Amino acid sequence: MKIIPQIFYQTPTLHVTRQLLGAIIETTIDGQKTSGIIVETEAYLSENDPACHAGRGMTKRNAVMFNEGGAAYIYLIYGLHYCFNVVTETKGIGCAVLVRAIEPLQGIEIMRQRRKTSGLANLTNGPGKVCQALGINLRHNGAALYGRSPVTIYQGNKLDSAKIECDSRIGISQGKELPYRYFIKIEN
DNA sequence: TATTGGATCGCC
DNA sequence: GCGATCCAATAG
Numbered sequence: 001m002k003i004i005p006q007i008f009y010q011t012p013t014l015h016v017t018r019q020l021l022g023a024i025i026e027t028t029i030d031g032q033k034t035s036g037i038i039v040e041t042e043a044y045l046s047e048n049d050p051a052c053h054a055g056r057g058m059t060k061r062n063a064v065m066f067n068e069g070g071a072a073y074i075y076l077i078y079g080l081h082y083c084f085n086v087v088t089e090t091k092g093i094g095c096a097v098l099v100r101a102i103e104p105l106q107g108i109e110i111m112r113q114r115r116k117t118s119g120l121a122n123l124t125n126g127p128g129k130v131c132q133a134l135g136i137n138l139r140h141n142g143a144a145l146y147g148r149s150p151v152t153i154y155q156g157n158k159l160d161s162a163k164i165e166c167d168s169r170i171g172i173s174q175g176k177e178l179p180y181r182y183f184i185k186i187e188n
Numbered sequence: 189t190a191t192t193g194g195a196t197c198g199c200c
Numbered sequence: 201g202c203g204a205t206c207c208a209a210t211a212g
Contacts, residue, residue, distance in 0.1 A: 042195070051195065053208095061207060079205035081196045098195060128196050171195055 001154040006146045009069030013088040013095040016069075017043040018182050020086065020097060021164060022156035024105065029135040029150055032110050036102030036124055036134075037156060042169045043180040044085070046094040050174035054094030064142045065094045072151055074131070074141040081128030084136050086145060086153070100170070101125045101183070104133070159184065 004023060009016060018041075026035035044052040053062040053075070064073045065087055073085040073096050085096040102124045104111055111123055111133035124133045131137070136151065145153045169181045 044195075053195080056209085059208065075195090076206055078194065078196050079207080083195060085195085100195085122198095126196070132197095169195070173194080 003146055004153050004155055006068070006070040006144075009086060009088050009146075010090055011088075013043050013045055013097065014180070016086070016088045017041045017097045017180065018164065018166075020099070020153070021182055021184055022159045024154040024156050025099065025102060025134065025151070026106070026154065027134045027136060027151050032107060032135070034107030034110050034134050035105045036130075037105060038099055038101075038153075039103050040099075040101035040181070040183040042098040042100055042182070044096050044098065045180070046089075049178065049180075051169065051172040051178075052094070052096075052175075054096075058094075062094070065096050066092050067142065070144055070146050072136075072140050072143045072145055074136060074138055076138070077128065082131035082137055083127045084131050084134075084140075098127060099130055100127050100181075102130055102134075 020038050020041050023038050024035055046054050054065040061075050064071055067087050068091045069088045071087040073087050074082055077083050085098050087096050089095045115133050124130050140151050143149045143151050163185045165185050166179050166182050168176055
């Protein structure tokens with residue numbers, strides 16, 4: 001498998017959001033390898049996007065959003081869940097892509113243990129669940145995704161563009177009308 | 189300085 | 201529908 005190079009993350013954010021569908025995210029934590037295919041993403045833009053953390057300047061929490069594209073931006077939401085994002089654009093911009101859901105590939109038993117569930121359907125179908133299953137936490141904030149790192153993203157198989165849908169984002173109160181959520185359509 | 193709401197999840 | 205309970209924006 002080929003690691004996605006850093007230059008990819010510096011292409012326009014909505015392009016990255018769309019192109020990350022089908023890519024493979026893999027973590028190696030305490031010698032345990034887990035991975036999955038990215039099936040749902042959301043863009044958060046620095047311009048004209050009231051839901052973006054970076055929209056009103058840098059804080060301690062969002063500082064890595066202003067790094068060069070290709071870094072992991074991880075934050076704690078509601079005091080108890082982590083969200084995993086990929087930083088995009090060039091240094092100082094402040095855009096990112098949230099990974100909302102993956103389809104489990106490797107290490108499914110490890111993911112079940114981390115998630116404390118025996119199910120498969122509810123293993124990685126939400127941003128907090130993805131982080132818990134992959135073992136991602138604040139230690140990985142700022143990590144490079146294109147090199148030797150506990151979190152790496154690989155190119156996936158090419159997707160049929162007819163299978164990709166786009167609509168409004170989930171769980172936000174501002175910027176609801178923006179069509180920045182991309183996902184792979186479920187087959188009948 | 190105190191309060192409120194948030195890119196969520198699991199259980200009631 | 202509600203509670204868990206950290207971070208940061210607002211004075212709700």
